[in-house]
Amino acid sequence: MSDIDYMKIALKEAEEAFIEGEVPVGAIIVSNGQIIACTHNLTQTLNDVTAHAEIQAITAAADFLGNKYLTECALYVTLEPCIMCAGAIAWSQMGRLIYGAPDPRKGFTMLSENILHKKTKVTSALLAAESIVLLKNFFKEKRDL
Amino acid sequence: MSDIDYMKIALKEAEEAFIEGEVPVGAIIVSNGQIIACTHNLTQTLNDVTAHAEIQAITAAADFLGNKYLTECALYVTLEPCIMCAGAIAWSQMGRLIYGAPDPRKGFTMLSENILHKKTKVTSALLAAESIVLLKNFFKEKRDL
Numbered sequence: 001m002s003d004i005d006y007m008k009i010a011l012k013e014a015e016e017a018f019i020e021g022e023v024p025v026g027a028i029i030v031s032n033g034q035i036i037a038c039t040h041n042l043t044q045t046l047n048d049v050t051a052h053a054e055i056q057a058i059t060a061a062a063d064f065l066g067n068k069y070l071t072e073c074a075l076y077v078t079l080e081p082c083i084m085c086a087g088a089i090a091w092s093q094m095g096r097l098i099y100g101a102p103d104p105r106k107g108f109t110m111l112s113e114n115i116l117h118k119k120t121k122v123t124s125a126l127l128a129a130e131s132i133v134l135l136k137n138f139f140k141e142k143r144d145l
Numbered sequence: 146m147s148d149i150d151y152m153k154i155a156l157k158e159a160e161e162a163f164i165e166g167e168v169p170v171g172a173i174i175v176s177n178g179q180i181i182a183c184t185h186n187l188t189q190t191l192n193d194v195t196a197h198a199e200i201q202a203i204t205a206a207a208d209f210l211g212n213k214y215l216t217e218c219a220l221y222v223t224l225e226p227c228i229m230c231a232g233a234i235a236w237s238q239m240g241r242l243i244y245g246a247p248d249p250r251k252g253f254t255m256l257s258e259n260i261l262h263k264k265t266k267v268t269s270a271l272l273a274a275e276s277i278v279l280l281k282n283f284f285k286e287k288r289d290l
Binding site: 058091092115 | 193194207208212214227228230232233236256260
């Protein structure tokens with residue numbers, strides 16, 4: 001499985017979020033070639049601003065591994081993490097972060113690229129166009145309601 | 146009840162964390178004079194880097210109120226929030242943030258004071274000395290083990 005294959009799975013999660021009326025962001029965490037967390041944004045459903053895809057993925061992956069440090073893991077997320085999620089990714093010492101669409105309003109890189117742990121390797125803009133289409137359609141539908 | 150009274154309750158929560166072997170940080174959320182969340186750091190117990198006192202308090206308060214925006218609430222926390230927690234406090238649109246000890250290593254103000262929502266009113270260094278003593282004793286005990 002390539003980075004693109006994994007990001008496509010994260011995009012499927014984002015589509016699930018869309019169907020549920022959630023801002024369409026999906027995330028998966030991969031450890032040794034195995035998907036150990038597969039989540040999407042649930043802030044509306046759970047009525048909880050902290051229920052972003054990444055936060056849930058980190059919690060689930062740590063639970064699966066029995067280790068709260070995810071140094072050997074890769075997080076694929078369809079939208080650039082916000083500051084809250086970047087902070088969580090830093091605490092987890094994530095091995096790799098691969099994200100899709102940049103977020104010029106709320107993305108962590110707007111503030112500082114140094115929020116992450118210094119060992120986390122970052123890949124940006126992977127399948128960004130697919131993620132942007134999903135997000136644009138979501139917000140267009142909301143406006144048209 | 147004054148800010149000091151509420152912070153004393155947050156400090157009691159931090160002492161609970163200490164007893165449980167957790168980094169001693171406590172948090173409470175007050176809405177209309179009522180304590181609607183009372184939590185402490187549980188990262189070790191839950192094996193989850195996201196289980197900071199503030200994140201749990203925000204989740205619990207939103208659940209209590211049935212509203213994920215906490216614009217009328219005050220969060221009292223014994224240590225300056227980290228970037229992750231500051232991001233969560235921003236998403237929640239918290240009315241007030243009152244914190245104890247400054248955190249020169251991981252506190253959000255090291256990066257930017259603008260992480261919070263622009264309407265959140267901040268009070269810092271409330272009963273900071275009491276919080277610092279607790280934290281210093283905790284890390285001294287850890288070193289002496």
